[in-house]
Amino acid sequence: MPRIVIELTNRCNLSCQHCFSGRHGGNTDLPLAILDHVLAEAGLLGFDFIAFTGGDPTVYRHFADALARTSQAGFQFGMVTNGQNFKMVYPVLLEHRDHLNVVTFSVDGATESSHDKLRGKNSFRRVMQAASICMFKDIPFSINMVVTRNNQHEVAELAELAAHLGSRGVRFGHLMHSPITTADGQDLSSEERKRVEAEIADLQRNSAIAIAMGPGYFTDSLFPCAPLQMQEVNVDCHGNLTKCCHLSGHGSPKTQRDVIGNLAEITFGEAYRRLVAENDVFRETKMRHHASGQFDETDYFPCWYCSRYYSKLDWLRSTEPNVWQLALR
């Protein structure tokens, strides 16, 4: 289903080691007027699903109001959360149960120690409590894990945990490079990524629940993800319509070419039209790049390619030498 990812806030109640640097340490909440703006126009363009993100969406000051407005506008919705506030907010979700598609919990390790190493002490217990509430109250949920050096050996264990908990499924995703993750040694090399992907592919064949590899995996397809297929757009907490939630807020203020326009200044329809045009240019450029034989092996990781294309990785040139730095040309 065509969907809009809406970053309700860049505030967060955790400070995770693998978080995009500076992305979720902000103090900005999306104005409700922007949400209204999107809800009023997006349906006309075929969008019928809203995915709320953050920061953590549950710390958004108008969280209950946002869900009510979304439901009233007839949209299905989901959200990605670290689960730390779930005990407080689940009644609000139950109020809008008919419009709730799924709650996705970020669980970055199959064990308390590995998850807490990245996300902070007691965070694993709180997200497990959140999952137990979902089991009891019949709230559909899934689990998302970002694969890092710290937790790469726990993918099978996490799938097993998710199945035990009654999760709809697990989605694994690669880490987006940031100065913090690189300095901390959390980034996997391209070969290590492919090894983990092979393990996940094996899980997909044998697991009792749905297992997926999120966008960013090694692929020959030049346009494998929803944003590049115009099936997903992102609205950040500043009201900007941007190319993709993975790129949003990433990089320095000077590298925001992925920002298409601000919805306080232009209509959603106009922003979408500009995004289509931007996407056409991107697709043409990438196809030309590929056809000319200039692709490095790392370019088959789509998020890496986009990060380079939108100049999100300039900081990598001044870090200690590593395999990803060598791939920058």
Next chain:
Amino acid sequence: MTIDTSTKVVPHNDTLFTQLHDGEAVLLHLETHAYYGLNETAARIWQLLSDGLTLGEVCCQLQSEFDVGDAEILQYVVAFAEELSTTKLVELSC
């Protein structure tokens, strides 16, 4: 071990108890993934047991809160403690 009115129940360190807004609660064991949804009465029993009361003391407390008979309530509380023990959510002590 024989369970009687002097038995105490110690929640396992890996047991997560979550009190919900409507008086119900959920238990989840982190290692075994044993899971229980508790109604309002069971949630109350859990809280009393967690406070370190013996099964007998829990029964007395419940009688003051609910309109139930001695034998009936003891049977209920013992069965609850046994089930929690079987699933390793708690350990029993004298």
